[in-house]
Amino acid sequence: MAAVIDYVSPGPFTDLAGVDAAALEPVPADPLGICLPVHGLVIQPTDAQPLGLDAERFDENQIRPAGELLRRLLALDPAPVTTAREPGKRVVGTCRHFSLLSCAFLRHRGIAARVRCGFGTYFEQGRGLDHWITEYHDGTRWVRVDTEHLGNDLPATLSDLRPGEFLTGGEAWAAYRRGEIDAAKFGVPGTENWGPAEIQGNAVRDLAALNNVEMLPWDEWGRMTEAYDGKTGADYDVLLDEVARVCAEDEPAAVSALYKHQDLRVPEKLIS
Template sequence: MTAVLDYTSAGPFTRIDGVDPLALESLSTDPVKICRVVPYLVVQPTDAQSLNLPADRFDENQIRPASVLLQRLLALDPAPVTSAREPDNRVVGTCRHFAVLSCAFLRYRGFAARVRCGFATYFQPGQGVDHWITEYWDDAGKRWIRIDSEILGQNVLPHAHDLQPGEFLSGGEAWLAYRRGEIDASQFGVYGTENWGPAEIRGNAVKDLAAMNKVETLPWDEWGRMTDAYDGKTGADYDLLLDDVAAVCAADDPVAVRALYEHDDLRVPDKLIRF
């Protein structure tokens, strides 16, 4: 880690200022155990449909900061975050919210952690499904360990606490694979929608660069030339920029990651951060 990007410290969306410290003090000091509490704090909108929640509860899906998510959670049930909630007492959120809470807790306990935006290959055979996960730095193994908190304890994967190569592709990794002709981009996208193809990979590559700069946007946030890219209005110059994004994220040099993020087409605008 360098002073340029300190992944042990919170970013704008992983700060948990204002959250009652008593609600956090029982968090483990083991990274996997920290993440194991998160599946009991968040419920996916599709799963919440059967809970007869008030309509405004689904607005929780639009919350960016972990601090606000936790305030909503504790308003529903003031028990410590390590206490499992019934589904109707969990905040409504996507895979991004599972990942952001995990990252916030890990950083709170002093671990270097970050959210990654990309595609999971373990939900649908032969497909890369839009997904967000968390990773933390393992000093002993000198590597980033990827963990999918949303499915911890489920039967989706026996090792969701340590994803294996190829099981999750970051946006940049998927882009490089697409450019090399190694994947069918039409099989990469958002499950349950018509949003599949190279444009989805482009979008996730940019969002992943932002997440590596500690700015974990909502999955549907768009900025820079992203909207034009989704609409098929960008060309070779933008794809070359994404080649740079993918290469820089793969090299994982914090100085280069930070420097490229300052590009006008890549930096998240203040209006999406100053909510």
């Protein structure tokens, strides 16, 4: 019987069909070996701006599928994906793009993997910053890896994040509802986007990612825009309580069932 949610086979955004097989051939078999080179394939927009790239290059940030990201990457430099690019030859993207590529490579090698959306607590003391990571299953448990920063000197175990170093959107929401965190300190650095609605948004995105639909960090659907505008109330908070509970319990049938809710499911037009 097929798994309720298949984390080994490619999903809508992690399918690498059509990508040059020779570029993928050197991808190793061990999970960390797979994840480590990804930090040399993507560059954040803020880091790319001083490079004088053509303006259209920044549209790469809007690409959802990993296959299209890699085709753009290989058009810039056809070297294998295990080869770090000079900054100007990397695709422009966010932490979501780093995480998506590592997830796609892990699945390419038959390793169960998934992307998680939430907040890193190791970037700034006392704050949770909007962030995406990758998880792979080692046969016993899910291991959380910060693919973007793997190998960098940060106050966290980036190859195996410890509890509390990264909070998924649901984990952060549950902690907020229990009074354990200040929601005003959770959000997107460099913006005014902080507070409970930011946590709610990442909880919904994380539920979608658990269903193999890894959206862009700024994609909105369901009642997310209303939440950001402060136009939702107690009923939506209760729905997010359910999202947090189901994602924490991580029972695939329940995760899949909840994702069918009209306020939570990503519209097909955003996927296709």
